[in-house]
Amino acid sequence: MNTMESSREIRPPSNNVGVVGWLKHNLFNGVFNSIITLVVLAVLIRVVPQFIQWAFIDAVWFTSGKECHEASGACWSVVTKNIRFNIFGYYPYDQQWRPLLAMLLLVGMLAYSRDWKRWNKKLGYGWLLALFVMGVLMKGGLFGLEPVETTKWSGLPLTLLLSFFGIAASYPLGVLLALGRQSDMIIIRSLSVVYIEMIRGVPLITLLFMSSVMFPLFLPEGVTIDKVLRAQAAIILFTAAYIAEVVRGGLQAMDKGQYEAAESMGLNYYQTMRLIILPQALKIVIPPTVGILISAFKDTSLVVIIALYDILNTTKSILNTPEWTGFSTEAYIFIAIVYYLCCFSMSQYSRRIEK
Amino acid sequence: MEEYQRSGTAAAGQQPIIEIIEMHKWFDDFHVLKDINLQVHPQEKIVICGPSGSGKSTLIRCINRLEEHQRGSIIVNGTELTRDLKNIEKVRTEVGMVFQHFNLFPHLTILDNLTLGPIWVRKMPKKEAEELAMHYLEIVHIPEQAGKYPGQISGGQQQRVAIARSLCMKPKIMLFDEPTSALDPEMIKEVLDVMVDLAHQGMTMLVVTHEMGFAKTVADRVIFMDFGEIVEENEPNEFFDNPRHDRTKLFLSQIL
Ligand SMILES: Nc1ncnc2c1ncn2[C@@H]1O[C@H](COP(=O)(O)OP(=O)(O)O)[C@@H](O)[C@H]1O
Numbered sequence: 001m002n003t004m005e006s007s008r009e010i011r012p013p014s015n016n017v018g019v020v021g022w023l024k025h026n027l028f029n030g031v032f033n034s035i036i037t038l039v040v041l042a043v044l045i046r047v048v049p050q051f052i053q054w055a056f057i058d059a060v061w062f063t064s065g066k067e068c069h070e071a072s073g074a075c076w077s078v079v080t081k082n083i084r085f086n087i088f089g090y091y092p093y094d095q096q097w098r099p100l101l102a103m104l105l106l107v108g109m110l111a112y113s114r115d116w117k118r119w120n121k122k123l124g125y126g127w128l129l130a131l132f133v134m135g136v137l138m139k140g141g142l143f144g145l146e147p148v149e150t151t152k153w154s155g156l157p158l159t160l161l162l163s164f165f166g167i168a169a170s171y172p173l174g175v176l177l178a179l180g181r182q183s184d185m186i187i188i189r190s191l192s193v194v195y196i197e198m199i200r201g202v203p204l205i206t207l208l209f210m211s212s213v214m215f216p217l218f219l220p221e222g223v224t225i226d227k228v229l230r231a232q233a234a235i236i237l238f239t240a241a242y243i244a245e246v247v248r249g250g251l252q253a254m255d256k257g258q259y260e261a262a263e264s265m266g267l268n269y270y271q272t273m274r275l276i277i278l279p280q281a282l283k284i285v286i287p288p289t290v291g292i293l294i295s296a297f298k299d300t301s302l303v304v305i306i307a308l309y310d311i312l313n314t315t316k317s318i319l320n321t322p323e324w325t326g327f328s329t330e331a332y333i334f335i336a337i338v339y340y341l342c343c344f345s346m347s348q349y350s351r352r353i354e355k
Numbered sequence: 356m357e358e359y360q361r362s363g364t365a366a367a368g369q370q371p372i373i374e375i376i377e378m379h380k381w382f383d384d385f386h387v388l389k390d391i392n393l394q395v396h397p398q399e400k401i402v403i404c405g406p407s408g409s410g411k412s413t414l415i416r417c418i419n420r421l422e423e424h425q426r427g428s429i430i431v432n433g434t435e436l437t438r439d440l441k442n443i444e445k446v447r448t449e450v451g452m453v454f455q456h457f458n459l460f461p462h463l464t465i466l467d468n469l470t471l472g473p474i475w476v477r478k479m480p481k482k483e484a485e486e487l488a489m490h491y492l493e494i495v496h497i498p499e500q501a502g503k504y505p506g507q508i509s510g511g512q513q514q515r516v517a518i519a520r521s522l523c524m525k526p527k528i529m530l531f532d533e534p535t536s537a538l539d540p541e542m543i544k545e546v547l548d549v550m551v552d553l554a555h556q557g558m559t560m561l562v563v564t565h566e567m568g569f570a571k572t573v574a575d576r577v578i579f580m581d582f583g584e585i586v587e588e589n590e591p592n593e594f595f596d597n598p599r600h601d602r603t604k605l606f607l608s609q610i611l
């Protein structure tokens with residue numbers, strides 16, 4: 001009784017708690033750490049006020065390019081004045097509500113699907129319908145919507161399109177490749193290995209070039225395949241190879257007993273994989289998978305080199321006009337924020353699903 | 356453990372439910388099972404013992420084709436085990452297996468572990484499968500754990516769940532591979548009790564175990580294996596009291 005009483009009374013020494021304790025523990029524990037803390041502090045004191053001066057106090061927000069050249073601070077006008085071209089690119093100006101709506105629909109569907117407990121047949125049909133609506137919105141030609149060539153698709157909608165389908169298609173393909181690589185059937189296994197190793201030995205830029213320059217040479221005359229589609233295919237094929245390797249790691253981490261228990265119940269290969277092995281293996285590899293998917297998202301900016309206008313390339317076009325040359329810092333800060341928001345959402349999203 | 360009336364003699368006239376004839380198995384060059392001949396009759400209980408590495412696990416794993424044999428034949432309930440996947444799946448639905456390390460599916464609840472087989476293999480409606488699962492959970496005395504995950508219950512409970520999971524498939528034969536050797540001593544009895552109950556119900560059982568008390572209570576025959584061979588085979592009292600081979604004597608002196 002007595003000991004219990006007293007142990008409840010004892011308080012931690014005061015230098016372990018509160019602000020002082022925290023500082024001591026995290027920033028000044030040891031000479032080396034203290035020096036680093038002080039150096040970082042000095043740098044911050046020099047940089048932060050200057051940045052605030054430039055980015056906010058001296059900045060201009062809604063002016064023309066000419067006035068920008070006279071201002072001493074940041075020229076956010078390069079973003080605000082060109083926002084619609086920056087985001088929607090060459091999509092017909094009066095139709096830009098359509099990609100906007102399509103993007104909102106996509107974000108809405110993704111937000112609704114964040115909880116995997118909601119994943120059922122109905123949601124599947126919902127997605128099919130949503131994808132159809134998005135397609136119609138983008139392409140037009142139905143329900144009295146003016147048709148818009150895919151060559152005009154650009155900016156953020158293009159980036160999201162390439163990434164979303166890139167991710168949605170490469171993930172299952174990657175899982176299949178990983179299973180193929182583990183298969184007992186030698187032909188399937190060899191094909192998977194060759195595919196994975198070949199793709200991983202080649203940079204994405206090369207694949208994009210091949211899809212846009214070389215691939216059409218092999219097609220019979222008169223047949224053309226949409227450029228966006230070809231870039232999309234290259235991104236999918238590329239990402240799938242990386243997903244496959246990560247998933248293979250997950251499969252190898254599985255206990256052999258799980259296969260044996262499933263098989264001894266009479267489950268066939270497909271059921272064993274779908275019900276027992278993949279749910280566990282894929283869960284183990286969520287963190288590295290998300291890493292790959294985030295890279296894939298950022299890598300879509302490489303379509304610049306085959307003259308597709310994703311959001312990075314529309315920014316470049318703006319900076320190439322005489323009025324706005326020289327404001328690349330501001331424009332790229334904006335793009336960085338857009339990319340950051342997307343990538344951050346992706347990693348948050350995956351954490352929700354992981355639960 | 357209660358006293359128990361053996362059924363072996365009564366079944367002797369019937370067709371064997373498992374028939375293994377001149378069976379050999381190799382792991383690459385390693386001859387792990389040599390000229391195995393074994394007949395098991397319906398409702399018979401057979402205990403297999405022998406030193407570690409003697410091929411006990413491999414033998415019972417051949418019976419549901421978790422391992423493939425290279426020579427001789429294995430016929431289970433009239434179906435010969437060959438490369439034919441249909442036959443293998445058929446045999447597996449009739450043979451339940453309990454593993455040393457339970458091998459429950461950690462991502463599924465206890466109830467889902469039990470209903471998986473009936474739903475996907477037997478194509479049973481979900482509700483019916485759940486009733487069946489609850490029935491067997493009661494038989495192994497843990498219906499209250501149905502909603503938990505395997506990681507949340509004790510080893511003894513997990514092994515009882517594993518037994519119930521096999522029973523949900525209504526198997527004709529149950530194989531046990533050292534079902535109690537991964538358990539803490541205080542949990543061994545709860546699992547053995549369930550197995551004794553099962554024996555009472557007339558299940559055909561092949562049990563790899565060194566629990567000699569279990570063998571004496573339940574077994575119709577004890578089989579001793581060493582270096583991939585069946586060295587000796589006898590009814591339990593004779594086996595333990597008058598072992599014929601030196602290797603058996605040595606083994607028994609080590610474990611008793
Ligand atoms: N998959 C395998 N590959 C190669 N050798 C194996 C394999 N499984 C078991 N063995 C070997 O076969 C022998 C018998 O193993 P096992 O049947 O597990 O013995 P027991 O269950 O009697 O301890 C052992 O020497 C073991 O090392």
Ligand SMILES: [Mg+2]
Pocket residue numbers: 411412413532533
């Ligand atoms: Mg063993």
